Structure formats: structure tokens, C-alpha cells
Amino acid sequence: MTVPNSTLLPPASQRVRLAVTGMSCASCSARVERALNRLDGVTAAVNVATGVATVDAPPEVDAQRLCDTVIAAGFGATEITGATPLLDTEPEDRAAGDLFRRLLVALLLFFPLADLSIIFAVEPSTRITGWQWILLGLALPIVGWSAAPLHRRALAGLRTGATSMDTLVSLGITSATLWSIVTLFFRDREPEPAHGVWNAILHADSIYLEVAGGVTVFVLAGRYFEAKAKRRAGGALRALAALGAKDVTVLTRDGGEITVPIEELTEGARFLARPGETIATDGLVVAGHSSVDASAMTGESTPVEAGPGSAVTGGTVSLTGRLVVEAAAVGSATRLAGMIRLVAEAQAGKAALQRLADRISGVFVPVVLALAAATFTGWLVGGAGLDAAIGAGLAVLVIACPCALGLATPTALMVASGRGAQLGVFIKGHDALEASRTVDTVVFDKTGTLTEGAMTVVAVHTVDGADRAEIIGLAAGLEAASEHAVAAAITAHGRAENEKLPEVTDFVALPGLGARGRVAGRATLIGRAALFTDAGIAIPSGLARQLEREQRFGRTAVYFAVDGGVVAVLAVADAARPSAADAIARLHRLGLRTLLVTGDNAFAAQAIADEVGIAEVIAEVLPEGKVEVVRSLRAQGHRVAMVGDGINDGPALATADLGLAVGRGTDVAIGAADMILVREDLAVVPDAIELAHATLRTIRGNMLWAFGYNVAAIPVAMAGLLNPLLAGGAMAFSSLFVVWNSLRLKNFRGQASGGAR
Structure with missing residues (x-):
């Protein structure tokens, strides 16, 4: 797919x-x-x-x-x-390495710089000959080489007439350094003792070299930890990419085997997947049987059986057997590549909150520059002196860096989309997360969504005293010769309960009615009631009531006779998924209303709805009828999520506020949906909604912190109550808090993964 x-x-x-x-x-x-x-x-x-x-x-x-x-x-x-930047870690690693080297040099020089600055400020009598050159020698490598990337980006922006956070940082570092040089070498005033270390930090004299060095250290530390956090946030996407095979063993026309790079595999080629090997690409099994582990890609803990005719997905692992697979899709057309592309595009997009933050940041830096200038002017005009004016202006420049504001939304969204991919929830865009916030109604399709999408035996009723296992074996042996959907369900049920089915002879298919034949030497007949009535075979009243009851539930029921006597009723239906009832119950606990909308008959729809716990059913509707149901609900003021998997669900998925395509849905459904739930477990539906809610809570918390931090800190800095060095530390802490808060989403555990949130 x-x-x-x-x-x-x-x-x-x-x-x-x-x-x-x-x-x-x-x-x-x-x-x-x-x-x-x-x-x-x-x-x-x-x-x-x-x-x-x-x-x-x-x-x-x-x-x-x-x-x-x-x-x-x-x-x-x-x-x-080709691969997204998140998959290619080399640029990230190089950038993080460069940041680390610059940060290490800055740290090694900053501590003696800060210590000597405090000592010289607390007790001026300790100032030895050439103390200015000692401080300057320690500071210049920090503000020059370590801070060079900040200065380069600030200058690049100024050349184009633009400003950024780097503009504020670079201007703050440069201003502090230049004013300190002026104070050190061109001013003769001897400062008064600062009376204590803490007072020296809060009210240092006009030498700001330790401030310039400290701001550089804090900014570089913040950038370094942000770089490491981004790499962790992209870990889920890299894990997905790592699922792909690097080499593949291809079968040649003469039956030989040759190992080639995965890039050389072509559509239609046959390749091997030995026990323990990764299945190289999407394809169809043509020979062999194996249990296939898809847990790394979908989180599905239970392996699935694959044999001739089974579709397999690239990136899954053959566990127990050797498979020969015919490649159906290669390269960028595979399901794994599509999912990786999907997550990457979702992470590259923007949510409404992110666009708001971008608009604010676009004007924020010029406003801060103006406030810093106004602060400097106000303190100078107010008679506080040049030193106090410069200190207050520097504090405004440093504290107001909108780093946290820029990281608040995209970091949370990146972590959430990566975590969702690990859980089998692929988010096609950030609009899906925002839409989930207001969803109050969830509409389900039936066939293939709430149900397995395939006929299975759901009930076997026998006459008193009959051997149930023997009857199932005989019926399955007879139906093994038929290709009808009901026959396939009975045969599969029989094989699940018997190691080997008895042979059938003299088989005769009776189109529209059933089939007859001899199984294990006994005459058998299976089919609709009319078949037995026409043959004059009496039907026990108890079995007749059971057949009528099964049909009221919308199931397909057939009689089975052995040696001229009816011995059983077998009921076949598209059974509800085992996880459906729990998933519906969780949605109800979330306060969501659920509906079942299907083109199936009312009896069958109501039976499934009763089984899974849905109270509202709309049956026998055409595909356009599903669209009308969704539109009607939206017209009533509801925000609607639609869950479906088939071609006929595509229009409704596109019409809903939030479309979720479940399991191995059709390309039409997947194309129309906002989220793709690749697991067969319906618990991913509430998982997806809860993950979206958790992400939005995290974003709101990040935005509240980012806005609140700047709103509260700038007036404090303008009032002269914040030393520029402390301002730099607070600015760095603000950014790291936002990143840490976003990374908590990596701990989200959906019930489909067997964990607790």
C-alpha cells in the first residue's frame, strides 16, 4: 500500500x-x-x-x-x-560537535573570568598590575571565537535588513565587551566596594566582561542542548527509516540466489526473506510460511501468519520461516517510505499556534531593540549615570530573546508526530491535531473498521448429543472444495480446530443454495433452508429457531446434514474486532458521542452496534449518504471525526473535521484521512485522540511559559532589577524548559501499546 x-x-x-x-x-x-x-x-x-x-x-x-x-x-x-534531514544525522552531528567545542572553550575560560571579576569587584584592593589585561585575555576568546556563529548570523541578517534572536544576543555581547574595554582602559574612576558576592553579581560595576562571557556560555549551552533534543525528537522517524533492509537476496531465473543492494531491487522481482531477516519491500508471498513481526513499525505485539497469497510490508521481519516474495512496490512507492514521508511532511508543516508565534517573533525583535534603547535613554536622562543605563539596556537585550517562543510549538509537534509513528498513528498534518481538540462526535464505518472485514464462523448450534468437533470437521471438509465466501469461513474455522480435514468425494456445488458430497464416507449436505425443504429433509424445531435468531442478528446461517439428518446450524458473519468494545468505551469516557453509519442492513448493523456499545445506528446508506450524515452533524454544531477504511468512506473522511483511516485501508481512504492508524487494534482511535489532546496541552503550556516569561521579565529588566548575567541564565533556562516540556510527549503510552499514560 x-x-x-x-x-x-x-x-x-x-x-x-x-x-x-x-x-x-x-x-x-x-x-x-x-x-x-x-x-x-x-x-x-x-x-x-x-x-x-x-x-x-x-x-x-x-x-x-x-x-x-x-x-x-x-x-x-x-x-x-532523498531522506529527510532528520534521517541524515551527519549535519546535525557536525553542528552539535561545533557547538560543544565552542561551549567547552567558553566554559573553561568563563569560570576564572567570573571568579576574578567578582573578586576585583568585591575588593578593588586585590587588583594587581595588569588585571585589566588578564580579564580581557580571558574574555576575548569567549566573545570572539566561541560567539562567532552568533555574530555571523546577526551580521547576515543586518545585511538584508532583518533582525533575529541572534541580533539581540550579538548586540548584547558586543555592547558589553566594548563598554568594558572603555571602562578598563579609558576611565579613571575607582569603583566602590560591592560589599558581598551576591551584591557584586546583582550590582556589579561597569565592567561587563563576565556578562558578555556568561551570556555566550548560556546561549551556546541552550543551543547545544536544543540540538541534542531535536535529534532525540527525530529519533522515531530515524527508527522507522532504520527498519528498511540494506541488502536483499534475489532469486534469478535459473533458480539461483544473488545478494544485491536494496536500491537495485525491481518491481516484480522475487526475493527471499529468511527467518530473522527483514522483508525488503512490499510484496506478495508466493511460497513459504512464516510468522511476521510488524511491531517495530506498527507497535503490533502479536506476529501475523503469512503464506502464499499473503501481502507483506517492507520493514517487517520474518520470524519462523523462509518466504519467497514477489516485489509489488519498491523505493519511494513502498508503504514504509510513504509513512516516513508522511511523518516528515507533518513535522515540516505549521500549526496555527506556530504561525501566530512566527508573526509575533517577526515584530518582537525590533520592539525589543526599541525598548532597550528607551531603557538606556530613560535611565540616562533620569540621572542614574551611564553605567546604570548601560546595565539596564543590556539586561533588556539579553532577557528578551524570543528563543522559547520559537521553540514552543514546533518542538512539541515534532516529538508528538514521531511518538505517534511509533504507536502506529501517522499524523498527516498539524491541522489534524488542532481539529481533534474540538471533536465531540465520532462516526464509525462498520465493515473493515469496527469489524474484521472478512467472514468468520461466529456460532455453531448442534442437536442434542452430537459431537460438535466432529460436525465442524465434516462441514469444513465438505466446504474445502468450494470457493464461496461462506465456505471459506467454515473451512478456516474447521482448520483452526482440526489438525487435518477429512477428504471430500463426489462434491457437487449447488449455486445459490449450497453444496453436497461424501466426507469420510458419510453423505453431507450444507446450505440454505430452501435446499432442505426441496429435498424433503425435516429440520428440528430447535435448529429452526436458532437459524431464525441468527438471521435476525443479520448473520448468514446455513443448515448442515449428515446421512440425511440435519445436525447443526452454522452462522457466519463479519465479526467485530476484539478491541472495538474497549475502544468505544474509552471514547465514551472521553465524553465523545459515537455513531455507526453503514451501508449494511439494519439487523447486521444493530447487532454489531450492540456488541461494541454504540447506541446510535444509521444503516443502509450509500456512500453519499455517509457524507450527508457528517454534514448534518456539522450543521447541528458538532465537530465530527470519521473513522473508516474503504473506498466508499473517502468522501466522508474528507468531509469530516477529522478523518481517521484504520488499518490496511484503501488508498482512497488514506488519501482522504487526516490521520492513518496502521494497527489493526481499534484502541489506536482513542490513542490518536488522546495523543493529540496531550500535544495541544503541551503546546499551550509552552506558549503560556514563553509569552509569560517575556511579558514578566522585560519590565523587571527595564526597572534595573536584573543583572545582565542573570538575564542570560534566565533566557537559556526558558528555552530549555520548553524543550524539556515537549520531550515529555515521548513518554506517552497508548492502551494499544499495552502501556499506561
Whole structure:
């Protein structure tokens, strides 16, 4: 099964994805967006957390031109042609390594710089000859080499007339350093003792070298831990990519075997999956039997049996047997590749809250610069002196960096989409998460969604004194010669209860009625009531009542006779999924209303609804009728989630506020849905909704912290109550808090995975 692109583009456009480097905040991503969107016909969305720009552009605008535009805006850019940046960890590792080296040098020099600065501030008499040069020698490597990436990005932004968080940081570091140099070498005033270490930190004199060094350390530490956190957040997607096989053993025309790289596998080729090996790609089993473990991709703990005719998915593992598989899809057309692409595109998108944060950040930095200038001017005009004015202005610059604001939404969304993929919940876009917040009604399709989607024996009623196991074996032996759906269900049931079915002879199919034959030397007959009535065979009254009862439940029921006497009624139906009742109960506990809407007859629909716990049933509706039901509910003010799997569910899935395609649904259903639930366990439905709710709670918490932090901190800094060094520490802590809060979503445990939240 191939997962189609979640967004249908106009025929005249192309989608290009760029890996953008050098972004540090939402202002940076907004700057890249503005630069790209200035190109004719281009629409771009840039995610600062993933470093991905998703661009829809006309054919005449090629990838190189887009990259050049981003580079001209002061950032790096390369086209993503294969794996996503989250799968290719080399750039991340290089960037994190560079940050670590700069941070290590800054830390080693900062501690003696801070210690000596405090000592010289607390007791000026300790100042030895050349003490200024000692402090400057310790500070310059920090504010010069360690902080160089911050200065480069700030200058790149200024060349294009744009500002960012790096502008504030670089300006703060540079201003503190330059003013300290002026104080050290060109001012003769001797400061008064600071009377205590804490007082020295809060009210240091006008030498701010330790402030410049400390801000550099805090910012680099924050960037380094953010880089490590982003790598962890992308771990789920990398784990998915790692499921794919690297090599595959292909069968040649003469029956030989040859091992080739997975990239050389072609559609239609036959390949091997030995016990313990990863199945190389999607395909159809042509020989062999094995239990297949799909837990790494879907979280499904129970292996599934695969044999000739079974469809298998690339990335799953053959456990117990050797399979010969004919490749049905290769490369980017496989289900695994589609799912990876789906998660990557979801992580590259933007939610409404993220777009709001970007708009705020776009004007936030210029506003902060203006506030810093106003603070400096106000303190200077108020007669507080140049030192106090510079200290207050620096504190405003440093404390107001909108780092946390830019990370609040994309980090949480990235972690959630990755965690969802591990649980078998693939989120096609951030709009799905936002839609889930207001959903109050969940509409279910029946066949293949609430039910298994295949006929199974659900009841066997026998006459008193009959050997049930023997009757099932005889009936299955007879039906083994038939290809009818009811016969297949009875045969499968018999094989599950008997090691070997008895042979059938003299088999005769009776179209529309049933079948007859000799099984284990005994005359057998199976089929509809009319078959027995026409043959003049008496039907025991008890079995007649059982058949009528089963038919009232919407099941297909047949009589079975041995040696001229009716001995059993076998009822066949599309059984409810074992997980359906618990899933419906969980949705009810969440306060959601549930409905069953199906094209099946009312008896069958009501029977399934009663079994799983759904009170409202709308039966015998055409596909367009499902759409009308959804529209009617929405017209009444409800926010509707639709759960389905078939072609006829596609329009309703697209019409609903939130569409969820369950299990191995059709491409039409998957294309129309907002979320894809790849597990057969219906517990993923409430899991998906609860994960979405948890993500939105995390985002709201992050945004509240980010907004509240800046709103509360800036007035404190303007009032001169915050030393710039403490401001730098608070700024770094704010960003790390947002990242930590988002990473808690990695601990989400849905009931489908057997864990507790």
C-alpha cells in the first residue's frame, strides 16, 4: 500500500523541500519565508525546529534558485532529494560537535573570568598590575571565537535588513565587551566596594566582561542542548527509516540466489526473506510460511501468519520461516517510505499556534531593540549615570530573546508526530491535531473498521448429543472444495480446530443454495433452508429457531446434514474486532458521542452496534449518504471525526473535521484521512485522540511559559532589577524548559501499546 502525498498540488506547481541551516529562532524562519515568498508563484513554510523549508513553486523556479534565495537571506540551504534531514544525522552531528567545542572553550575560560571579576569587584584592593589585561585575555576568546556563529548570523541578517534572536544576543555581547574595554582602559574612576558576592553579581560595576562571557556560555549551552533534543525528537522517524533492509537476496531465473543492494531491487522481482531477516519491500508471498513481526513499525505485539497469497510490508521481519516474495512496490512507492514521508511532511508543516508565534517573533525583535534603547535613554536622562543605563539596556537585550517562543510549538509537534509513528498513528498534518481538540462526535464505518472485514464462523448450534468437533470437521471438509465466501469461513474455522480435514468425494456445488458430497464416507449436505425443504429433509424445531435468531442478528446461517439428518446450524458473519468494545468505551469516557453509519442492513448493523456499545445506528446508506450524515452533524454544531477504511468512506473522511483511516485501508481512504492508524487494534482511535489532546496541552503550556516569561521579565529588566548575567541564565533556562516540556510527549503510552499514560 502506498501512502499518497498529503497535499494535492495544482498541476502547474512542484514541491521542493530544502534543508535550511543557521536558523536559531522563529524570526529566522519568518525571514526565510519572506525571502522565498517574494518569488513569483512561490508559497513557502519554514519550520525552525526541523530546519526544513517546504516550498510549492512553479516549474520555472528550480531548486537552485530557491537555495540561492535562502543563502542571500543569510542562511545555508540544500535541496532534500532523498531522506529527510532528520534521517541524515551527519549535519546535525557536525553542528552539535561545533557547538560543544565552542561551549567547552567558553566554559573553561568563563569560570576564572567570573571568579576574578567578582573578586576585583568585591575588593578593588586585590587588583594587581595588569588585571585589566588578564580579564580581557580571558574574555576575548569567549566573545570572539566561541560567539562567532552568533555574530555571523546577526551580521547576515543586518545585511538584508532583518533582525533575529541572534541580533539581540550579538548586540548584547558586543555592547558589553566594548563598554568594558572603555571602562578598563579609558576611565579613571575607582569603583566602590560591592560589599558581598551576591551584591557584586546583582550590582556589579561597569565592567561587563563576565556578562558578555556568561551570556555566550548560556546561549551556546541552550543551543547545544536544543540540538541534542531535536535529534532525540527525530529519533522515531530515524527508527522507522532504520527498519528498511540494506541488502536483499534475489532469486534469478535459473533458480539461483544473488545478494544485491536494496536500491537495485525491481518491481516484480522475487526475493527471499529468511527467518530473522527483514522483508525488503512490499510484496506478495508466493511460497513459504512464516510468522511476521510488524511491531517495530506498527507497535503490533502479536506476529501475523503469512503464506502464499499473503501481502507483506517492507520493514517487517520474518520470524519462523523462509518466504519467497514477489516485489509489488519498491523505493519511494513502498508503504514504509510513504509513512516516513508522511511523518516528515507533518513535522515540516505549521500549526496555527506556530504561525501566530512566527508573526509575533517577526515584530518582537525590533520592539525589543526599541525598548532597550528607551531603557538606556530613560535611565540616562533620569540621572542614574551611564553605567546604570548601560546595565539596564543590556539586561533588556539579553532577557528578551524570543528563543522559547520559537521553540514552543514546533518542538512539541515534532516529538508528538514521531511518538505517534511509533504507536502506529501517522499524523498527516498539524491541522489534524488542532481539529481533534474540538471533536465531540465520532462516526464509525462498520465493515473493515469496527469489524474484521472478512467472514468468520461466529456460532455453531448442534442437536442434542452430537459431537460438535466432529460436525465442524465434516462441514469444513465438505466446504474445502468450494470457493464461496461462506465456505471459506467454515473451512478456516474447521482448520483452526482440526489438525487435518477429512477428504471430500463426489462434491457437487449447488449455486445459490449450497453444496453436497461424501466426507469420510458419510453423505453431507450444507446450505440454505430452501435446499432442505426441496429435498424433503425435516429440520428440528430447535435448529429452526436458532437459524431464525441468527438471521435476525443479520448473520448468514446455513443448515448442515449428515446421512440425511440435519445436525447443526452454522452462522457466519463479519465479526467485530476484539478491541472495538474497549475502544468505544474509552471514547465514551472521553465524553465523545459515537455513531455507526453503514451501508449494511439494519439487523447486521444493530447487532454489531450492540456488541461494541454504540447506541446510535444509521444503516443502509450509500456512500453519499455517509457524507450527508457528517454534514448534518456539522450543521447541528458538532465537530465530527470519521473513522473508516474503504473506498466508499473517502468522501466522508474528507468531509469530516477529522478523518481517521484504520488499518490496511484503501488508498482512497488514506488519501482522504487526516490521520492513518496502521494497527489493526481499534484502541489506536482513542490513542490518536488522546495523543493529540496531550500535544495541544503541551503546546499551550509552552506558549503560556514563553509569552509569560517575556511579558514578566522585560519590565523587571527595564526597572534595573536584573543583572545582565542573570538575564542570560534566565533566557537559556526558558528555552530549555520548553524543550524539556515537549520531550515529555515521548513518554506517552497508548492502551494499544499495552502501556499506561
